[in-house]
Amino acid sequence: MPSIKLLIVEDDLTSQIMLKSMLAEYRLTIVGSGEAGIEAATADQPDLIILDINLPGINGYETCTRLRSMEQTCKTPVIFLSSYTDLEDRLQAYGVGGNDYISKPFDVAELLAKMKFHSKYIEKHQQASKDLTSSHNMILELQTSAAKVQSISRFIQATLFCHDIDSLFRHFFRTAREIGVGCVLQIHSNTGVETRAIDGNIAILEQEILDMSSTMRRIHSFGKDRAIFHWSHARLLIRKVGNMIDTIALFMDALEAGIKSIEGESRLLHRVHELESQNSLVRDRVDDLFTLMNTDIKNAILSLGMVSVLDANDEDSLHDLIGSFSKRIDTELQTLGDNNNTMQQLIEELRIPPPELQELMDISADEGDGIELF
Known part of the structure; x- marks a missing residue:
């Protein structure tokens, strides 16, 4: 049982030699007093203790009492080994927390049988502890993974309103802090290329690596668990990627969608401004046309000799005629303007995030402390 640590507290040299020979397969520590036994148990945390009763200094009963009062050894199995054979001695050993009792001179077969019994119990306990730790770690990992996915889910929603x-940089770095990622991000958009670090400081080497990473594959791992994620509009340099490659890939997909959304909205706004300018020009031209129409019609009537002069009634009739056409043209222009206003209102509504995301956006405006990358 090489994995089991055994502490023997025995002051008799002959007994020490015998026990050492018989139990050589265990990881042995042998001491000769109760005080030394407590010190060794605290330091080594053995899996099993063989304890003599008649010891120099504090006896075995007091030693066991103190062991049971300490967190490290309160549940460690204790086998008493003593020349005392009375029932009262066994009851006292049990009363202070003993698990078993062997009388001296001990029978080798009995000792080995009891050691085998306790060893099996210890091995089962050790395996159960490992299974429990493994299950705990698995649950913790699942909880951590779920929290990271939830953070990225919030980022995906937030990108719709960037x-x-x-x-977009602020939201990205806030989410990166939530999932524990130190990084440098480079975004390529229709306004140019911009590089920022989560801690605000970009090393020259970091900048050079990102600038030269265009020929790298989509996900490139290198060095001590570092990686570069290369998407169409963004490049991300990660300090410690661990087992989060898939998570960060999802993160980058959301970022890519956010960049494309911003570029699409920018193009739409540019088109709206163009329409507004065109409408303004059309209105100016219509005003000029009204003036020309009025003058040209008057001149045409006079030049044809239809009348030598327009009296007040003729002027009013002509003005009403031109005015009716003007109103019709103006109505069409107004409709065009209304359509333009409607488009502008839709864009403004798109800019207003729902209430559940407003708090997230307000918090993300504060960049907070960063994580050093190099």
């Missing part, structure tokens, strides 16, 4: 690259 209207510029600066706000």
Whole structure:
């Protein structure tokens, strides 16, 4: 049983030699007093203790009492080994927390049988502890993974309401802190290329690596658990990727969608501004046309000799005629303007996030402390 640590507290040299020979397969520690036994048990935390009763200094009963009062050894099995054979001695040993009792001179077969019994119990306990630890770690990992996915899910929603690259950077770094990622991010958009670090400091080497990473594959691992994620509009340098490659890939997909959304909205706004300018020009031209129509019609009537002069009634009739056409043209222009206003209102509504995301966006405006990358 090489994995089992056995502490023997025995002051008799002959007994020490015999026990050492018989139990050589265990990881043995042998001491000769109760005080030394307590010290060794505290330091080594053995799996099993063989304890003599008649010891120099504090006896075995007191030693066991103190062991049971300490967190490290309160549940460690204790086998008493003594020349005392009365029932009262066994009851006292049991009363202070003993698990078993062997009388001296001990029978080798009995000792080995009891050691085998306790060893099996210890091995089962050790395996159960390992299984429990493994299960705990698995649950913790699942909880951590779920929390990271939830953070990225919030980022995905937030990208729908980011209207510029600066706000996208802030949301990205906030989420990166939540999932425990130190990084440098480079975004390529229709406004240019911008590189920022989560801690605000970009090393020259980091900048050079990102600038030269265009020929790398989509996910490139290197060095001590570091990686570069290369998407169409973004490049991400990660300090310690661990087992989060898939998670960060999802993170980058959301970022890519956010960049494309901002570029699409920018193009839409540009088109709206163009329409507004065109409408303004059309209105100016219509005003000029009204003036020309009025003058040209008057001149045409006079040049044809239809009348030598327009009296007041003729002027009014002509003005009403031109006015009716003007109103019709103006109505069409107004409809065009209303359509333009409607488009602008839709864009403004798109800029307003739902209430459940407003708090997230307000918090993310504060970048907080960063994580050093190099």
